[in-house]
Amino acid sequence: MPVQALIFDVFGTLLDWHGGVAREASRLLSALRPDVDGHAFARAWRDRYQPGMEPIRQGARAYADLDTLHAESLDGVLATLRLGEAVPDEIKHELVLAWHRLDAWPEVPAALARLKERYLLAPCSNAHVRLAIAHARRNALPWDAVLGAEFAQDYKPKSAVYLRAVEALRLAPDAVMMVAAHSSDLAAAAACGLATAHVARPDESGPGTGETAPLVPVDLAARDLADLARQLGC
Amino acid sequence: MPVQALIFDVFGTLLDWHGGVAREASRLLSALRPDVDGHAFARAWRDRYQPGMEPIRQGARAYADLDTLHAESLDGVLATLRLGEAVPDEIKHELVLAWHRLDAWPEVPAALARLKERYLLAPCSNAHVRLAIAHARRNALPWDAVLGAEFAQDYKPKSAVYLRAVEALRLAPDAVMMVAAHSSDLAAAAACGLATAHVARPDESGPGTGETAPLVPVDLAARDLADLARQLGC
Numbered sequence: 001m002p003v004q005a006l007i008f009d010v011f012g013t014l015l016d017w018h019g020g021v022a023r024e025a026s027r028l029l030s031a032l033r034p035d036v037d038g039h040a041f042a043r044a045w046r047d048r049y050q051p052g053m054e055p056i057r058q059g060a061r062a063y064a065d066l067d068t069l070h071a072e073s074l075d076g077v078l079a080t081l082r083l084g085e086a087v088p089d090e091i092k093h094e095l096v097l098a099w100h101r102l103d104a105w106p107e108v109p110a111a112l113a114r115l116k117e118r119y120l121l122a123p124c125s126n127a128h129v130r131l132a133i134a135h136a137r138r139n140a141l142p143w144d145a146v147l148g149a150e151f152a153q154d155y156k157p158k159s160a161v162y163l164r165a166v167e168a169l170r171l172a173p174d175a176v177m178m179v180a181a182h183s184s185d186l187a188a189a190a191a192c193g194l195a196t197a198h199v200a201r202p203d204e205s206g207p208g209t210g211e212t213a214p215l216v217p218v219d220l221a222a223r224d225l226a227d228l229a230r231q232l233g234c
Numbered sequence: 235m236p237v238q239a240l241i242f243d244v245f246g247t248l249l250d251w252h253g254g255v256a257r258e259a260s261r262l263l264s265a266l267r268p269d270v271d272g273h274a275f276a277r278a279w280r281d282r283y284q285p286g287m288e289p290i291r292q293g294a295r296a297y298a299d300l301d302t303l304h305a306e307s308l309d310g311v312l313a314t315l316r317l318g319e320a321v322p323d324e325i326k327h328e329l330v331l332a333w334h335r336l337d338a339w340p341e342v343p344a345a346l347a348r349l350k351e352r353y354l355l356a357p358c359s360n361a362h363v364r365l366a367i368a369h370a371r372r373n374a375l376p377w378d379a380v381l382g383a384e385f386a387q388d389y390k391p392k393s394a395v396y397l398r399a400v401e402a403l404r405l406a407p408d409a410v411m412m413v414a415a416h417s418s419d420l421a422a423a424a425a426c427g428l429a430t431a432h433v434a435r436p437d438e439s440g441p442g443t444g445e446t447a448p449l450v451p452v453d454l455a456a457r458d459l460a461d462l463a464r465q466l467g468c
Contacts, residue, residue: 067404120367128402128404129379129381129402129403129404130402130403130404132379133354133378133379133403136378137378143379144367144370144371144380145363145366145367145377145379145380146378146379146380147363150402151385168362168363168364168384169363169364169367170301170362170363170364
């Protein structure tokens with residue numbers, strides 16, 4: 001069964017979350033804290049990302065979207081900077097919206113446009129629908145549908161997220177390829193029977209922080225999304 | 235709260251289901267039944283549409299998609315033509331796919347492109363995701379996301395379908411406008427607090443069969459989708 005659809009991790013794989021959140025944090029907090037390190041702020045916030053989703057994955061909490069989880073974890077990040085009391089609610093709201101204002105890695109929009117001529121394309125991200133729409137409108141991501149966490153009401157790497165995406169596409173799992181820069185995401189997708197492609201993002205959280213190659217067996221490994229498109233004949 | 239998103243009924247409102255199914259039925263059945271009336275065939279099949287969804291709305295049956303319900307009701311339609319035994323499974327499968335091969339009313343793609351500059355756009359149809367993708371790809375429908383029956387795991391006019399769409403858009407109900415050619419759909423959306431727009435489709439199931447004007451109070455009534463775009467300042 002040849003691959004007929006590609007589904008994508010978004011944060012890190014398609015979008016530069018680290019640079020975007022660092023930029024917005026510097027912009028929004030510099031008046032209160034001129035020495036704020038946006039990059040460290042972004043990493044500290046992201047460090048609270050996986051733990052925030054865990055109670056939902058465990059079934060101990062109903063699905064809540066990333067805006068909600070980001071707002072909850074933001075207070076902890078601000079507290080470590082001793083900014084917890086000083087930041088007005090409007091600025092906190094704008095900080096949460098930093099995750100809506102992320103830019104794609106440079107080659108992504110053109111590569112997706114080429115891939116769309118041959119494949120169905122959808123995000124399979126932990127982002128909710130409205131967040132995915134913001135990403136798509138800002139970066140011209142040509143999705144056929146928005147799949148992922150909100151569609152499944154759960155978070156990756158829970159199998160339901162991959163399997164509900166496959167079901168919505170009405171394809172066999174091995175006709176759907178999960179594309180991600182994170183080996184853990186690809187390992188979970190492969191366990192569900194999906195094809196997998198790794199995209200290197202060596203600078204995901206700053207220089208030298210990301211995966212340069214897959215740590216698990218994959219069907220394809222690409223230097224970036226343009227390379228993936230070439231390998232897929234697009 | 236001004237309207238920020240438009241969600242759309244699809245069959246009849248945006249797409250000519252009657253003409254498309256009639257064309258495919260004539261094409262696929264003419265070898266077996268040269269006198270087949272594609273238009274009557276399309277209407278007879280559509281007559282079985284609402285009853286097929288009813289057990290799911292009532293909670294007596296789990297969500298099953300329109301391909302499944304169309305395949306089930308097709309046998310009844312073929313039986314009334316005394317074609318039940320004669321039609322091979324491949325042709326039945328192609329007949330179900332007739333619902334994937336519908337053309338938009340002529341003004342629709344350009345009107346949606348204009349509306350997209352100002353509003354979030356999504357189908358809120360009883361079509362499932364893969365069917366909505368087929369419609370969008372065939373007719374260049376520029377959706378921001380695919381909402382509707384499969385997202386809610388229920389069928390209109392159940393309130394969950396409208397309310398899950400509103401929730402996914404992260405807007406208040408009155409910031410979302412339901413657009414449909416059917417007053418029953420709009421009445422249900424209005425009961426959920428949505429804004430409503432009626433689009434006249436007087437020839438929906440053949441000449442003179444459709445609604446020329448809304449039968450219930452609505453916020454806007456339009457002659458077609460280009461007229462709706464004009465009334466909304468697009």
